[in-house]
Amino acid sequence: MRRRLTAIAAALAALLPAAAAATAPAHADEPPPPKDARVQWLDAHTLAWPKDLGTPTRPHHLTTTRGRYDLTRIPTGLTPAQRAAHPHLARAGYEAFLLDAHGAEKELLTGELRAETDDGVATGVQIPGVLDDLYAAAAGKKALGPVFDHRGRPTLSVWAPTARHVALELDDRTGPTTIPMHRDDASGVWSVTGPAAWKGRTYRYAVTVHVPSAGKTVTNHVTDPYSTALTADSAHSVVTDLADPALAPPGWRELRKPKAVPLRAAQIQELHIRDFSVADRTSRHPGQYLAFTDRDAAGPRHLRELAAAGTSYVHLLPAFDFATVPEKKAAQQGPACDLAALPADSDAQQKCVAATAAHDAYNWGYDPLHYTVPEGSYASDPDGPRRTLEFRAMVQGLAGAGLRTVMDVVYNHTAAAGQDDRSVLDRIVPGYYQRLLDDGAVATSTCCANTAPEHAMMGKLVVDSVVTWAKQYKVDGFRFDLMGHHPKANILAVRKALDALTPAKDGVDGRSIVLYGEGWNFGEVADDARFVQATQKNMAGTGIATFSDRSRDALRGGGPFDDDPRVQGFASGLYTDPNGDPVNGTPDQQRARLLHLQDLVKVGLTGHLAGYRFTDTSGKDVRGADVDYNGQPAGYAAAPGDALNYADAHDNESLYDALAYKLPQATPAADRARMQVLAMATTALSQGPALSQAGSDVLRSKSLDRNSYDSGDWFNAIHWDCHDGNGFGRGLPPAADNTAKWPYARPLLADPALRPGCDAVTAASAAYRDLLRIRTTEKAFALPTADAVQQQLSFPLAGRDETPGVVTMRLGGLVVVVNATPATQTQTVAALAGTRYALHPVQARGADPVVRSAAYAAGTGTFAVPGRTVAVFRQQAQEG
CATH class of the missing domain: 2.60.40.10 (Immunoglobulins)
Incomplete structure (x- = not known):
């Protein structure tokens, strides 16, 4: 077959006319192709040439399969339009050369291209610009x-x-x-x-x-x-x-979704499909799409409880076709060891898991192969369209539980590039779909082979794929992985295409579909080097949210890449419950850092609004944008809904594991659970959307694994039955990303006191659901505009005298006190003296007996809140 197709191609080539400007035919014995491609063909008539490549005064040529074309230097350089379209070339001072191919440009692009000078320079040619120009x-x-x-x-x-x-x-x-x-x-x-x-x-x-x-x-x-x-x-x-x-599963066409929740009010559970059910003994379809249809299983029951409390969306980690899992169950291998029999602090578990990791059924799925087909390993039969039916049944099952569905989409890279068997796009149009560096190498800043959504047809693929998931699978939202590697224009094009979908025409209301993503700023595209990126600061005001690392780091302490994981933060005991690690500094240093973190927490509670004005802990009148976060503005949002709050997600240690590292080791399980709820509640009670990793409310652990993408079911599975433990103590996490932390991890994993019992697990989950219910029933937590937040939200005790470890927020008729210290704290708001408040009825009648002891003295406006507690007070009608 290959010989037949090659012969046809050769026959067609023979029929193509020779280019009029060709001065010499190509020869079969030409030298091997250049190892780089430093010249860029921008449009039909312009090549951009690095100013340091060759002698400027010597002739420049484009040598092609059909012959050689002389190039003419353009003295004025790139045009303003070209400079705007390719700012990295403009900054690097690329020169411009005129090509006159006499209309043969399309033909030339089907063969070899080589840029040469008469002084011996030879390099390849990048072609995405001219392909976009021509096609x-x-x-x-x-x-x-x-x-x-x-x-x-x-x-x-x-x-x-x-x-x-x-x-x-x-x-x-x-x-x-x-x-x-x-x-x-x-x-x-x-x-x-x-x-x-x-x-x-x-x-x-x-x-x-x-x-x-x-x-x-x-x-x-x-x-x-x-x-x-x-x-x-x-x-x-x-x-x-x-x-x-x-x-279509029965009832698909008539499927009624739960009422759409605007992004600024969304409460999101991030969930990996296999994690959800693979360890659930009550599931009839463990690890599969159909597990979400098992209404009587533990996982679906828990999701219904969260939905009843106010969770609105389930965010599924990648569920499109990905490259790293054998899809046929017969080909999947599992660990050969008796993992449960090994010591809690052993490295044997991770070695055993790693031995079959390349052939097991587990991966997070951030290695796309086909963007618009459901992953086959989650289907009962990976062959053919069965996976389509079962993905739809999953969406239907979530809707029946009261939840809308978000997909995690990964258009910023592919599993492979070039002639790799796992490369699809690059084997069809070599050198187009992947982003190339200035030397022609494929950029890999996203960990894999980066794509180039700035190129028209990659951008089109993104839009077309998202629209297909929305129309054909009734997906209600999309989370863009590494969204900052997309042009802002591409994400806005997705928004425009979705907004055009109507129930009458398409069966879905596209305007109700939510969009958010990772707006991180790094790599070859950083600081808008190649285009205006879809980053945190650039997406403000678009209605498309970006994850906020500000409150995440303030609550947890430190950053996700710390070698010493014991750096404490607001919700992990900094200054108020020190763990004794020298990394945290002296008491005075801890106090100063804690007060700054409180300002970051306050900015998070406003929805990370750049323009919100308040008094910081130094007593200054500041805006959210004036508060420092590692050299960047803490506040960057233009409106509630621009920033997404979270305390943990699939990346980095789970919240329970982060607190295991950071809290004093002797902290009782009940207090660990309270700090877990406090961190989750602080994000949930913020303006704008909030996300939590599924299982965090039941104290989910991954045995301190900070990057469990390929760590198998043993480290990743959610244990809905608290009698099975929470996952802590399942061995030292895999070496690749965790070795530096093993000296800290070993004594923790070996300590049985850090494995919470059912009392702590059920108490944490119930207390979180109470706070979630308050958040979703009190409209003040989802204010529509920045002006409304400025008018209704305040921090009445902010300033130089505020209590370290405590944030008091007034929000309309509510007062929220977040007490991250171990002791009961009193907060006197003199302006409220004489105004009646009472503990919110959901908490007053709720599951947490500790918060029920919270009190308010109307005569002085004093709120008393137990340690490690979030208490919400609601204004009462005045007597008489």
Whole structure:
């Protein structure tokens, strides 16, 4: 088959006219391809050339498969439009050269390209800019992947503008068949239409394309990047119509979702599909999508309890097709050891888990293979569209529990690039979908092969994929992994496309779909180096939230990459309950740092508003943006809902494990549980959305693992039955990311007192649900504007005399006292003397007996709150 396709490609090449400007034919014995690609072809007529590459006065050329083209230096350099589109090139002082290919540009792009000078310089050529210039306008209007007409006939389309030939390899009933595809020259899209009988057939594309890194033209046999279904282990795409009624669980078309909750009021549980049920003995489908339909199992029951208390969304870690898990259960391997029999502080568990990690059923899934197909390892059968039906059943099950569904999406990188078998996009259009550095190497700042959503067709893929999940799977929200590596314009394009979806036309209300993501600023795109990024500061005011690390670090203490994990914070005993580690400094240093962290907590309670004015702990009148967070403004939001508060997530140690490191080791389990609730409640009672890692309310531990993405079920599973423990003491966590902390971890894991019993677990969960119920029933916790927050929210005791470890917040008719100290604290708000307050009825009748002892003296306006407690007081009607 390969020989046949290569022969066809060669025949087509022979028919193409020679370029009019070619001055010399290419020779078969040309030198090997350059190892770098430092010249960039920006548009049909312009190449950007590094000023330090070659002698400026010597002739410059573009050498192609068809011949050599002389380049003319443009004295004025890049145009203003080019400089704006490629700011990193403008800053580096790239020179501009004029190319006149006499209309042969598209043909040249199908072969080898080499930039050369007469003094011996030779380098490769980056082509994303010119591909966008020549093709994006037309290609952006094309529907890609399988599209069915009203008679059930599928058209399969793939964008491959640099390919010399593309064929469809279709698995027919009689065996594999190769079918030529037609190229649309305006768009670079190849397509073929077949009969309705193609439905359910497996297929791949045979793409004959020049691969610069290989220095030759190859035929790649590749799955469809716009696949709607796959065979097991992503070997082939499947011709599938997502509108087929056979793929819908009963009641899918009529599914009624819980009422949409605006992002500023959202309470979100972050959940890994396998973690949720794999250790649940009551589940009939452990580790699968269908576990969410097991209404009587422990996990779904717990989700219903959280939903009844006010949780509105479940955020699923990546559930699209990813590369690292064998999808067939028969191919999956588990640890061969008796893990439960090993000591709690042993390194044997992690060694045993690591031995089969590459072949077990576990991974977080941040290694995308196909962006718009559900992952097969979570389905009862990974072959074909069964995974579609069961993913929909999961969404339906969550809706039945009172919860809307958010998907964690990872468009910022792929599992691999180049000619790797796990590379899909880069084997179809080499050098386009991945972001290239100035030397032509694929950027890997995201840990993997970065994509380039700033390129038109990668940006289109992001938008098209999100819209498909929204329309075809009724997903209610999207969390963008490393969103700061996307252009702001790309995320806004997603928002615009979703807003256009209507119930009448599309079956969903796109305006109710929430968007948020990681707005971190780093890597080759940092500080808007290549485009205006979707970072924390840039997304303010868009209605698209970014995770806030400010209150996270203030509550926990330290930062996620500390080698010494005992750095304390507001909710982990800094100054008020010191753990004795020298890393925390002297008492005076601890006090000063704690007071600054209190200011960060206050900014978090406002929703991280940049313009919110209050008195800081030094007595100064400041704005949220004036408060320092590691050299950055603590407040960056323009409105409630711009920043998402959280105390823990899948990254870094779970909250329980962070507190295990930071609190004094002798802290009783009941007090650890109270500090856990205090940290979670402080984020939940903030303006704007809040997220917590699933299981944190039941004191979930990963045995101190700070990066459990490949640590297997042993370290990751949620234990809903408190008699099974909370996961603490399951051995030293895997060495790769935790070795530096082992000296701190060993004595903790060996201490049986740090494994909480059922009393502590059930008390923490019930107390958190009480506070969550207050947050979601009191409208003051979800104020709509920054002005409303400024008018209704205040810190009446803020200033030089405020109590270290205590934050008192007045919010409309409520007063919230967060007492992170071990002792009862009194907070006198003189302005409230004579005003009647009482402990909020939810807490007064609630599960926590400690908070019920909180008291208020109306004569002096004094609130008394027990240690390690969050108490909410509500104003009462005046007598008489």
